[in-house]
Amino acid sequence: MKAPASLGLTLGLIALFYACSISPYRATNRVYKKQARAFGKSISRYPLADSFATRFVGTTNFSMRRPSLVVLHHTAQNSTAQTISTFTTPRTAVSSHYVVGRDGQVVHMLNDYLRGHHAGASSWGGATDLNSSSLGIEIDNNGSEPFSEAQISAVIELLGYLKKAFGIQRKHFVGHADIAPGRKVDPSRYFPWQRLAEAGYGLWYDTTAIEVPAGFDALMGLRLIGYDISKPRAAIQSYKIHYVPQDTTLQLGPADHKIIYSLMKQSL
Ligand SMILES: [Zn+2]
Numbered sequence: 001m002k003a004p005a006s007l008g009l010t011l012g013l014i015a016l017f018y019a020c021s022i023s024p025y026r027a028t029n030r031v032y033k034k035q036a037r038a039f040g041k042s043i044s045r046y047p048l049a050d051s052f053a054t055r056f057v058g059t060t061n062f063s064m065r066r067p068s069l070v071v072l073h074h075t076a077q078n079s080t081a082q083t084i085s086t087f088t089t090p091r092t093a094v095s096s097h098y099v100v101g102r103d104g105q106v107v108h109m110l111n112d113y114l115r116g117h118h119a120g121a122s123s124w125g126g127a128t129d130l131n132s133s134s135l136g137i138e139i140d141n142n143g144s145e146p147f148s149e150a151q152i153s154a155v156i157e158l159l160g161y162l163k164k165a166f167g168i169q170r171k172h173f174v175g176h177a178d179i180a181p182g183r184k185v186d187p188s189r190y191f192p193w194q195r196l197a198e199a200g201y202g203l204w205y206d207t208t209a210i211e212v213p214a215g216f217d218a219l220m221g222l223r224l225i226g227y228d229i230s231k232p233r234a235a236i237q238s239y240k241i242h243y244v245p246q247d248t249t250l251q252l253g254p255a256d257h258k259i260i261y262s263l264m265k266q267s268l
Pocket of ligand 1: 132186
């Protein structure tokens, strides 16, 4: 039996609503798939296209390039939905591999082997173009509020997975502020770096038995930890956000010398 037109229309609207509610990102997922497929096609081309060499002989021994650094961010937005919307809008040109919601939900947005657009102009340990070597994790937080317990637990679990999957060293879990001093201040002073370090992600200091040698250059210490010190005050600010969040000054006193010396020893 043929359904009356009004019933057909109603069913159509219900179907449309249902489709939208299960996959509101259907169109952007299609864009993702298309781009990923194009990259896959390009790297599997044989012989290599546009090569400098005149001859190609494929080796039998290779693997995918792996990320070696994890950069943590706060989103400076009010919800995961807002962040997802930003990362699925082409004109923003920004993305991260993971977004961790206030409720602890982890959203994966980009294959870990692909290059996200989260670090921007940045430097760590003298290395640049950190988007090429890092994974980005955006933690949903407006920048002036504490992080929820569910969220931090989820971040710690995610870091555990990534550390194991890619063999990432403890000292290579850093914040956006660490790699972009003067330009970025995330994650904020509310971020529990000490707790993360106790779980094995990122460094922390123990100054109880630290004897700082006479003439110790604390700024050079920051450089050896990884900071870009070309703008000293900016480097000090990033160090304080991460390791001495209660101190908003840009002074490096004897206590800082001890902390920096302790961190430096662990970095070398
Ligand atoms: Zn950031």
